[in-house]
Amino acid sequence: MTSKTSDLADLGWSTFFSVQLDLQELDSTEPVRVMAVHRNRLLVAGPCGQRDLPPFAAADDESATATVGDWLLLDAASGRTQRLLARKSVFQRKAPGSDRRLQLIAANVDTLFLVTSCNQDFNPARLERYLALAREAGVMPVVVLSKADLSDGSEDFVRAAAQLLPGIAVEAVDARCADSTYRLLPWCGRGQTVALVGSSGVGKSTLVNTLSGSGQLPTQGIREDDAKGRHTTTGRALYRLPAGGWLLDTPGMRELQLSEARDGLEAVFADIVAAAANCRFGDCRHDGEPDCAVTAAIAAGLLDAQRLRRWRKLAAEEALTTQSLSQRRARERAFGKFAKQVMAHKQSRRSD
Numbered sequence: 001m002t003s004k005t006s007d008l009a010d011l012g013w014s015t016f017f018s019v020q021l022d023l024q025e026l027d028s029t030e031p032v033r034v035m036a037v038h039r040n041r042l043l044v045a046g047p048c049g050q051r052d053l054p055p056f057a058a059a060d061d062e063s064a065t066a067t068v069g070d071w072l073l074l075d076a077a078s079g080r081t082q083r084l085l086a087r088k089s090v091f092q093r094k095a096p097g098s099d100r101r102l103q104l105i106a107a108n109v110d111t112l113f114l115v116t117s118c119n120q121d122f123n124p125a126r127l128e129r130y131l132a133l134a135r136e137a138g139v140m141p142v143v144v145l146s147k148a149d150l151s152d153g154s155e156d157f158v159r160a161a162a163q164l165l166p167g168i169a170v171e172a173v174d175a176r177c178a179d180s181t182y183r184l185l186p187w188c189g190r191g192q193t194v195a196l197v198g199s200s201g202v203g204k205s206t207l208v209n210t211l212s213g214s215g216q217l218p219t220q221g222i223r224e225d226d227a228k229g230r231h232t233t234t235g236r237a238l239y240r241l242p243a244g245g246w247l248l249d250t251p252g253m254r255e256l257q258l259s260e261a262r263d264g265l266e267a268v269f270a271d272i273v274a275a276a277a278n279c280r281f282g283d284c285r286h287d288g289e290p291d292c293a294v295t296a297a298i299a300a301g302l303l304d305a306q307r308l309r310r311w312r313k314l315a316a317e318e319a320l321t322t323q324s325l326s327q328r329r330a331r332e333r334a335f336g337k338f339a340k341q342v343m344a345h346k347q348s349r350r351s352d
């Protein structure tokens, strides 16, 4: 495997993955990356090129299904999938519908471009929601402020975005112009995987086209024939960028929800969480309670009252979406128990 490590690095392989292999696996397996997810198959790429595999899933664990960006270990002799490697990062969401199953959107993304424009689209709460999602997924966020060319005050937007999270990278660009988007190249280099989120019209497609250089994304092998013999893309694929990286393009990224993202939210609002630790009551709502450290910090000008309002709203949204997921899991557990009882009952009758 060592001689092919360079090809693997092109695909995004790093020590994070290689340390997961034991000695025997190093000898007898081949790692491949899931480049595209189609209805009944996965397109994977490795040092020996691309090939199709059957979908990979674990019966009892929705999160162990292979998704785009994942790394799989194949048995070198038989070509069979042995296991899914642990992920560096993962985006998931709840499927629409009443039971809201967990859907994996993408794995092993390194950087998330949070795209918003230097105009009325700019909205701190929206950016904070994206920041929390990035944090929860384990992905590095970069705020990309598009339409800088149309604004006289792009520096004001940069400053406002930079205030949302200490140390956050913020780049203002004209998404149509490579002379401007070169600022994003540090995150698009060899083996790096990037994805984009942002509302409609902010310039995501424009940015993708400029970064891909050709005005259109190369579709190398990620098409499949539909029933009429035409080629259709399924929209869950990694695309090669000229800078050596991979761009993940999937519609699912646009519907990301703030579920089970409590840690992510707390990290984005660490200043409020830290202040709240000094409130007299553990369950302080920072709403007129005595000895409330958050209210005191706002009064002293150390915390922004608007930010507290946004935190409350986002925390409520997160709690609501998370609750519906845990209700479903509880239902499933109860059903599993019931099914076991029925089976045990049947068996005991049979042996009577």
Ligand SMILES: Nc1nc2c(ncn2[C@@H]2O[C@H](COP(=O)(O)OP(=O)(O)OP(=O)(O)O)[C@@H](O)[C@H]2O)c(=O)[nH]1
Pocket (backbone or CB within 6 Å): 146, 147, 148, 149, 150, 173, 174, 175, 176, 198, 199, 200, 201, 202, 203, 204, 205, 206, 207
């Ligand atoms: N002047 C200027 N126009 C831009 C810039 N970015 C995007 N546009 C224009 O804004 C419009 C919308 O851009 P899109 O790239 O389609 O936006 P999108 O985010 O992909 O939108 P959806 O596909 O709806 O999600 C297009 O007419 C672009 O040409 C920019 O940085 N500067």
Ligand SMILES: [Zn+2]
Pocket (backbone or CB within 6 Å): 276, 279, 280, 284, 285, 286, 287, 289, 291, 292, 293, 294, 295
């Ligand atoms: Zn308080």
